[in-house]
Amino acid sequence: DGWVALFVGNDGMWKRFVEVMGLPALADPALATTGGRREQRDHVLGIIQDEVLTRPTAHWGQQMGAAGVATGPGNDLARAPA
Numbered sequence: 005d006g007w008v009a010l011f012v013g014n015d016g017m018w019k020r021f022v023e024v025m026g027l028p029a030l031a032d033p034a035l036a037t038t039g040g041r042r043e044q045r046d047h048v049l050g051i052i053q054d055e056v057l058t059r060p061t062a063h064w065g066q067q068m069g070a071a072g073v074a075t076g077p078g079n080d081l082a083r084a085p086a
Contacts, residue, residue, distance in 0.1 A: 006061040007078025010052075010068065014038075020071040025055055 012021045015037055022030040029051055034040045041048050056064060061077060068075040 007080070008056065008061045008064045009076050009078045010064070011074035011076075013074065017073055021068070021073045024067045024071045024073065025052070027051060027055055 010021070012018050018036070018038075018041070030048065035044065035048060065075050065077065
């Protein structure tokens with residue numbers, strides 16, 4: 005129903021992000037570090053994108069915010085001024 009921007013800036017935040025997403029594939033030790041996630045970027049993004057599309061943007065904003073994961077709405081040109 006819209007865009008959501010997720011900012012997972014460190015390994016601790018990644019752990020919380022994985023818990024909120026409920027995706028055990030992302031808890032793989034090979035993905036526990038920024039370097040590991042960078043090496044498998046396309047794989048990681050595919051998993052995340054598939055799951056994010058299952059719920060409205062407000063859900064992710066609430067869940068991520070409660071877990072301390074930085075998030076915000078992604079605005080297009082029409083919504084940005086608002």
